[in-house]
Amino acid sequence: NVTSDGDTITLTTNTPFSKGRHVRHKADDFANGDLMIPAGKRLGARDLGQAVIAGHGALTVGSRAKIAILSTGDELVEPGAETLPHQIPASNDVMVSAILANMSADCRSINRIADNMDALCAALESAQDCDIIVTIGGASVGDHDLVAPALEKLGANIDFWKVAIKPGKPLMAGKLGSSIILALPGNPGSAFVTATLFLLPLVRFLTGATDYLPPLKSAAATSALPATADRALFLRATITGNAISVFDSQDSAKQSVLAAANALLMRPAHAGPLPEGAQVPYIPI
CATH class of the missing domain: 2.40.340.10 (MoeA, C-terminal, domain IV)
Incomplete structure (x- = not known):
């Protein structure tokens, strides 16, 4: 759109133009003192780009939650293994681990714990280095539901047991030492619903999120x-x-x-x- 004559160039288009039209001005994008990323927001790729362009080489973030997932039941077998008529594959711990995969959490599974008081107590004690201990199954009141008796034997404090929701009524929550206990029911629908309503918000809260409840x-x-x-x-x-x-x-x-x-x-x-x-x-x- 220009012609040149020596050191002089001349605009040849008839398009209107104004001085500074193609100049990026200081503070046009953001200014010193502007809030770029609010506290409690989960950082994504765009947030990281914003932080860097604003001059930050590092950010203060929440700690990742350490979570143990314990699935209980004599009927459980390893995924992919042959099952006898009284057995089922252990699917719940896989499902709950997958729910947490995109969260700020490090998970370990302690699966297929027998319906045996000593075995369950040993598994719970082995998980006390975690921020959250999630048990799946055994939280109701049947003869083989041993989570509540095991927690009582270990001296846990139970904050509540049973909630007025369906599915998921047998949910239990409390503390074992410094670890938060969340005992989910064993049916997959109940385990998924209670994980969505209670476990995910808990993890978001512990890792610093301000918007931690499920979106409606x-x-x-x-x-x-x-x-x-x-x-x-x-x-x-x-x-x-x-x-x-x-x-x-x-x-x-x-x-x-x-x-x-x-x-x-x-x-x-x-x-x-x-x-x-x-x-x-x-x-x-």
Whole structure:
């Protein structure tokens, strides 16, 4: 768009122009004293680029949580192994470890602990160097549910046991020494829901996040929803566009339903019925 004549160049275009149009001015992007990254935000690639361009060679961040995952049950066998009629593959610890894979956490699995008091106590004691000890299974009140008796034997302080949600009622939380105990139910649907509602927020909080609760969105229900009783429901569902559909079966033992879901539809306790098309809250999963 220019012609040259010796040391002189002349603009030949008729496009209007203004002085400084192609100059990047000081503080045009950000200025000294501007807040670039708020405390408690999880750092991503763009945040790191912002920090460097703002002159920082290092940042103060939260510590990674150290987590032990203990799966219990005489019926459990190693993933991929042949199963007898009374056995099932140990899938829950794999699932919970995968849930935590993108978190600021270092996990170790202590799997397939027999329904034996001495074995369970030994496993719990071996995990006391961790910030969080997650047990899966054995948290109810059956003859082979030994998590509560084992924690009592070791002198743990139980903060609460059983919550008014479905699935996931037998959830237990407390402390064993300096370690936080979170005992999840053994059915996969219950283990996943309680990990989503309790374990993930706990890890986010311990690692310094300020926004640690599960994100809530809303969508239109594709079917009428009945009234609820005395427990909040977290129904496995699928999101398609702006609509949410609940699976007919909500059996917490069905891994296939959980695997096909991409949302947990929330229904509060003691709520009235809702018609088709009603806006309902859900947690993306």
